[in-house]
Amino acid sequence: MDSTRQPILFVSYAESGLLNPLLVLAAELSRRGVEDLWFAADEKARSEIEATTVKTPVEFASLGDVVSEMSAVTWDDETYQAVTQRSPFKAHRAVIEHSFAPETRVEKYRRLEAIVDEVKPALMVIESMCQFGYEVAITKKIPFVLGVPFVPSNVLTSHVPFAKSYTPRGFPVPHSGLSANMNLSQRLTNELFRLRTLGIFMSAKMREVVKEDNRIREELGIAPEARQMMARIDHAEAVLCYSVPELDYPFPLPEKLRLVGAMVPPLPQAPDDDGLSDWLSEQKSVVYMGFGTITRLTSEHIGSLVEVARRLSDHHQVLWKLPEEQQKMLPPRETLPDNLRIEKWVPSQLDVLAHPNVKVFFTHAGGNGYHEGLYFGKPLVVRPLWVDCDDQAIRGQDFGVSLSVDHPETVDADDVYDKLTRVLEDDAFRERAEHFGELLRAAGGRSAAADVILGLPALATH
Template identity: 25%
Template sequence: MRLTLVLLGLLSCLTLTPEAHSTQATVDVSPAPILFATWAHPGEFNAIFSVAQELSNTAPPYPIWFATTEERRAEVERAGMWFVSLGNESSSIDLNDQARLKDMYNGGPGTISALIDVLALIFEPRFYLNLHGGLVKAVEERRPRLMVVDSAMWIAYDVANNNNLPVAIIMPIFPDIWYSATNPTILVASGTGSSPRHFHFFDLLQAFKRKYVAPLFVIKSVLFDGLGKDKLALTGEFDIGSKILGRARAIISTCVWGIEYPFMHGPNLHLVGAIISPRGNDKDKTSDTIIEWINSADQRVILISLGSAARIPPVQLANLASALVETVTEQKVRVLWKLPRDQHDELLALIPSELIASSTVRVVSWIPDILLALAHPLVTVNINHGGANSFNEAVYYGTPQLILPYWSDCYDVAERAVDAGVGLAVRDGRHFEREEVKQFIRRLLLEKSFGLRAAFWGDKMRRAGGARRGAQILREVLEDLELEDVYGVEDAEVTTVKVIEDPEYVAGLWAVWKVVTLMVRSVAYGLRKVIQRLVDSRKIKTN
């Protein structure tokens, strides 16, 4: 009987297997055109360009068009990609618009005015209209299978959305900034300048303001101040995040869990660690002068790089310079300071001439390849402005850092640096004092824990995959698109986790928090009264 059943089973397998195989189509992922789009500013360009380079080197090779402004043409063409010109506007951040940059700097952590300034910068008409037209033309002429866009280039997302093209997003910032609209307030740390690991009552109020009040001011600016009027005219909507998160086939972010805080998200979010440009690992292509200077003495080096857009005010520049001069003398270290040329005279007037003459302090306007400097074993502290790229690069190379947050999300980056143990940060980048900075630098130089934590998280960053993992994810997206074509499946894209907060729950949470706070204060008040009575009674007995 058992033998009969076995024979019947084998017979059924033989008859069913061909039929089952006949329903499966052979999927051949043929090279498909891909259109990358980004701003030319390093903060947005570097990560997405590195992923595009990595993808262009995979087999089968994909025809890649790279859309950005003219200043990046030579770099794109050297990498073997087709260049799509988006005009001559150099950046989403106008470095000559010092008034706006100053307003963003003065906004501090999580202010509504700073948010409006950032949105106004993104939807600047001369950027939006010119770049929108160039992208529309590129899409109409080439009909890409997939668009890969930088998270700050809303123009590219709008073009993809209007043409019903699949889109993937490269996000060189911490993603919880984008997910605040789809998460409970208690999980939202972005924009508060605080951390969910030590979230206080006033931080909760700040998060409420950021999530519920700020959108009202954005709407007011759209209706009455013309914010994003060109976007509205071309797309008919002013979405600032939620639809993008749900429709994207992949969101590739340059961080790792553990440094990024936990929050609710969909399966399309991928954390791949710092995306380091391949040219940063090629020592033959960098200027030798900086490395030669670092190697010229067996002394530790403090590297200062405050971003290409940062212009710190005279008072803060003087405080930082004074703290560094004292540190150089006490700790026997050297300083390599990258500073815009228009601030050189101001800085040199604050530093003793003998330190410049002895090359103990070196001031430069540009470092051709800052990654090679960060990777150098003598560079033991990095002082930066809290930009996500600057932070991730320092972590990647295991360099402890001091963050002087410059604006907006830089304060959120600073909190992550402190929580991860990879560095220290001043509380307010607009008002730090000389002694505060000096003590922080001293701790970073002397306490081994910062170096160990930075090395640990650097290893985690490298193992996350970076540009190679990002390219692999894009290949998987293309394979999924090919499968959808083969089987005729539509609307298969993933969607983000959406949380609709219950108003009663939110109100109840606030009430519980308030009651607990009052109870603690009442107990403290009662204890003070008891202690005071004991002290008074002892005094009476003594008399």
């Protein structure tokens, strides 16, 4: 083994919301000519990872097939309904009960362990939701960086009472959808959220799962310190968060937290877009509707959104990214309004958001979409989907860049049309979004993130 090698190993699940920022970062390091880049992920992500090579190779290391419990796009309809229900705590509980399945990470841990033994990384860059990733790094004492696609408090605030937290007491608990500006009732709800989360693990069923988790940890030889509530933060060399301080409620930021803004690749990302950019250039005002890869709209939802597009037809075009399987629920093509353009996929959502004729982004407010929309100065209308989406949605309202629909479970056409019209016609939303766009761009994005990586002691030249 060449003692001068300094391999960097990225680790992520294949879910696009988790994977994409690390793809941008890996490509940036490749663009700079950094050698010995590796990326471990599920087999599903092979082609995307291999495509990140710019100058120096990014080598793919397979973690095998997707684990259903950790891939929301594979969940059955019953699970989807449970994790996206409008009670924040019940949805939070459903996510924990479904995804806390210790046996499912055994193969991932062993595969990654074998990859690490072969690659011998000097540094690992691990997506924040990838538990087995930081467990391997901590156990094998490999320096690592954590990548976070949410607002920073999401990973710095404890979900349970009496545990270490980097945010002050009374700070909104992640997934609660609560504002920092709480009344007495909301403060009580916030405290109960923590207690009820602890209570989830006190049930007989979950105690058995915890017992199984302990057995598996011992079997795999996972270091005890990897189990600490804030292990992924405490043991990281740096925490890369794709946001800025001003997009979260204020709290003292730990020194290792590096807020680098949205991870945006060089644009245009997809120059050959089958004429989509030309179409955008021909319009005066476009509402872009894109709800991520997880959202499952019903025929009633789709009918309501078609009606919203119809009501906007006097002044605005609507571009709607709607998956092919959901397009089967559309009304007959001949009945659709002329101002509505539907695509099963857009070659680059970033290219769409960057276009000056796109005036508002109707989104589910996932971590990436929320920050990317604001990066390009686009105000938002939000139909929050689940967990972190509710947290980003309330911050968007508090910071004056978005409005949230009142009934996301039904998608009321009157309400959606009202919110879109208000955001389109009130310049204050655009001005605030442009303000945060300036902050996000100034944070440095992929360039700043790469500088952090390359400046760490683990990669110092000896």
